[in-house]
Amino acid sequence: MRIGIDLGGTSAAVGLVDENYNVLYKTSVSTNDCKTEKALTEKLINCVHDLIALSGVSLDAVDSIGIGSPGSIDIENGVVLSAGNLPLFNTPIAKILEDEFHKKVYLDNDANCAAWGEFHAGAAKEYNSAVMITLGTGIGGGIIIEGKLIHGKDNRAGEIGHIVVDIHGKRCACGRIGCWETLASTRALIERVKAEVANVPYSVLGNVVAENNGVVDGKTLFVAMKRGCKVAKSIFADYIELLGVGVLNVIEVLRPDIIIIGGGISKEGDTLVKPLVDYIGETSTIIQTSQLNDNAGIIGAALLYLQ
Numbered sequence: 365m366r367i368g369i370d371l372g373g374t375s376a377a378v379g380l381v382d383e384n385y386n387v388l389y390k391t392s393v394s395t396n397d398c399k400t401e402k403a404l405t406e407k408l409i410n411c412v413h414d415l416i417a418l419s420g421v422s423l424d425a426v427d428s429i430g431i432g433s434p435g436s437i438d439i440e441n442g443v444v445l446s447a448g449n450l451p452l453f454n455t456p457i458a459k460i461l462e463d464e465f466h467k468k469v470y471l472d473n474d475a476n477c478a479a480w481g482e483f484h485a486g487a488a489k490e491y492n493s494a495v496m497i498t499l500g501t502g503i504g505g506g507i508i509i510e511g512k513l514i515h516g517k518d519n520r521a522g523e524i525g526h527i528v529v530d531i532h533g534k535r536c537a538c539g540r541i542g543c544w545e546t547l548a549s550t551r552a553l554i555e556r557v558k559a560e561v562a563n564v565p566y567s568v569l570g571n572v573v574a575e576n577n578g579v580v581d582g583k584t585l586f587v588a589m590k591r592g593c594k595v596a597k598s599i600f601a602d603y604i605e606l607l608g609v610g611v612l613n614v615i616e617v618l619r620p621d622i623i624i625i626g627g628g629i630s631k632e633g634d635t636l637v638k639p640l641v642d643y644i645g646e647t648s649t650i651i652q653t654s655q656l657n658d659n660a661g662i663i664g665a666a667l668l669y670l671q
């Protein structure tokens with residue numbers, strides 16, 4: 365059995381994964397309230413202890429621990445260099461966990477872990493090459509070619525959210541102009557919905573937002589579309605083009621067997637994928653949504669030992 369940790373800016377999920385790559389037990393903790401490295405690493409350690417207690421499985425039965433972290437990492441030395449809003453700076457997270465649990469600890473970035481999980485146990489398990497595109501606050505990417513995770517120099521390969529698709533576009537968090545994630549992330553879609561609702565408040569979309577106390581999230585647009593809203597359909601048609609252009613670029617460069625779309629919005633399934641496939645047109649690359657959803661990162665982290 366293996367333990368996988370999916371570390372995120374809001375919460376961390378920790379799961380116990382069996383030999384058939386199923387998550388037997390999982391638990392989670394918030395991470396956005398941790399102000400120091402010590403507070404965060406202690407919380408993770410306690411969460412792993414809680415998982416072991418919850419499962420009733422002995423720690424002796426655990427062969428290794430894997431952790432997927434956001435941000436910039438040094439895989440070889442098991443060090444998180446920086447991790448977005450988390451208080452981790454040059455943190456030897458693998459050593460900290462090894463000292464506590466006396467198990468081998470593997471580290472990779474969160475997007476690579478999600479791709480690795482889908483590759484072994486989810487949408488891509490029948491294929492040799494896969495790219496996972498995770499739509500969220502930004503756009504994450506994990507690339508597997510002929511069975512190998514592609515890390516690149518300084519482990520910075522796969523940052524597909526930062527391919528530039530509009531040189532006259534908006535400034536990205538990375539400093540460049542017109543990165544794909546400024547247009548096609550779930551956050552970008554939500555911003556567009558907010559702007560349209562401010563522009564055209566008397567629409568079905570506006571009603572959906574009002575019913576939700578003014579809150580716009582990744583589901584808002586899809587709820588309005590199901591009610592036949594023309595404004596929502598028009599936003600969605602634009603969004604599919606913005607998403608599609610990046611997916612096309614990925615296909616042209618890597619020609620994987622499959623592209624897996626992940627992130628909360630991927631739960632829309634065919635509503636999202638069918639128009640995307642239509643936009644892409646004739647191609648041998650299959651496009652599907654995530655099969656493992658929230659478990660992809662846990663399973664991928666637990667299976668990092670397979671590399």
Ligand SMILES: [Zn+2]
Nearest residue numbers: 526536538543
């Ligand atoms: Zn960028």
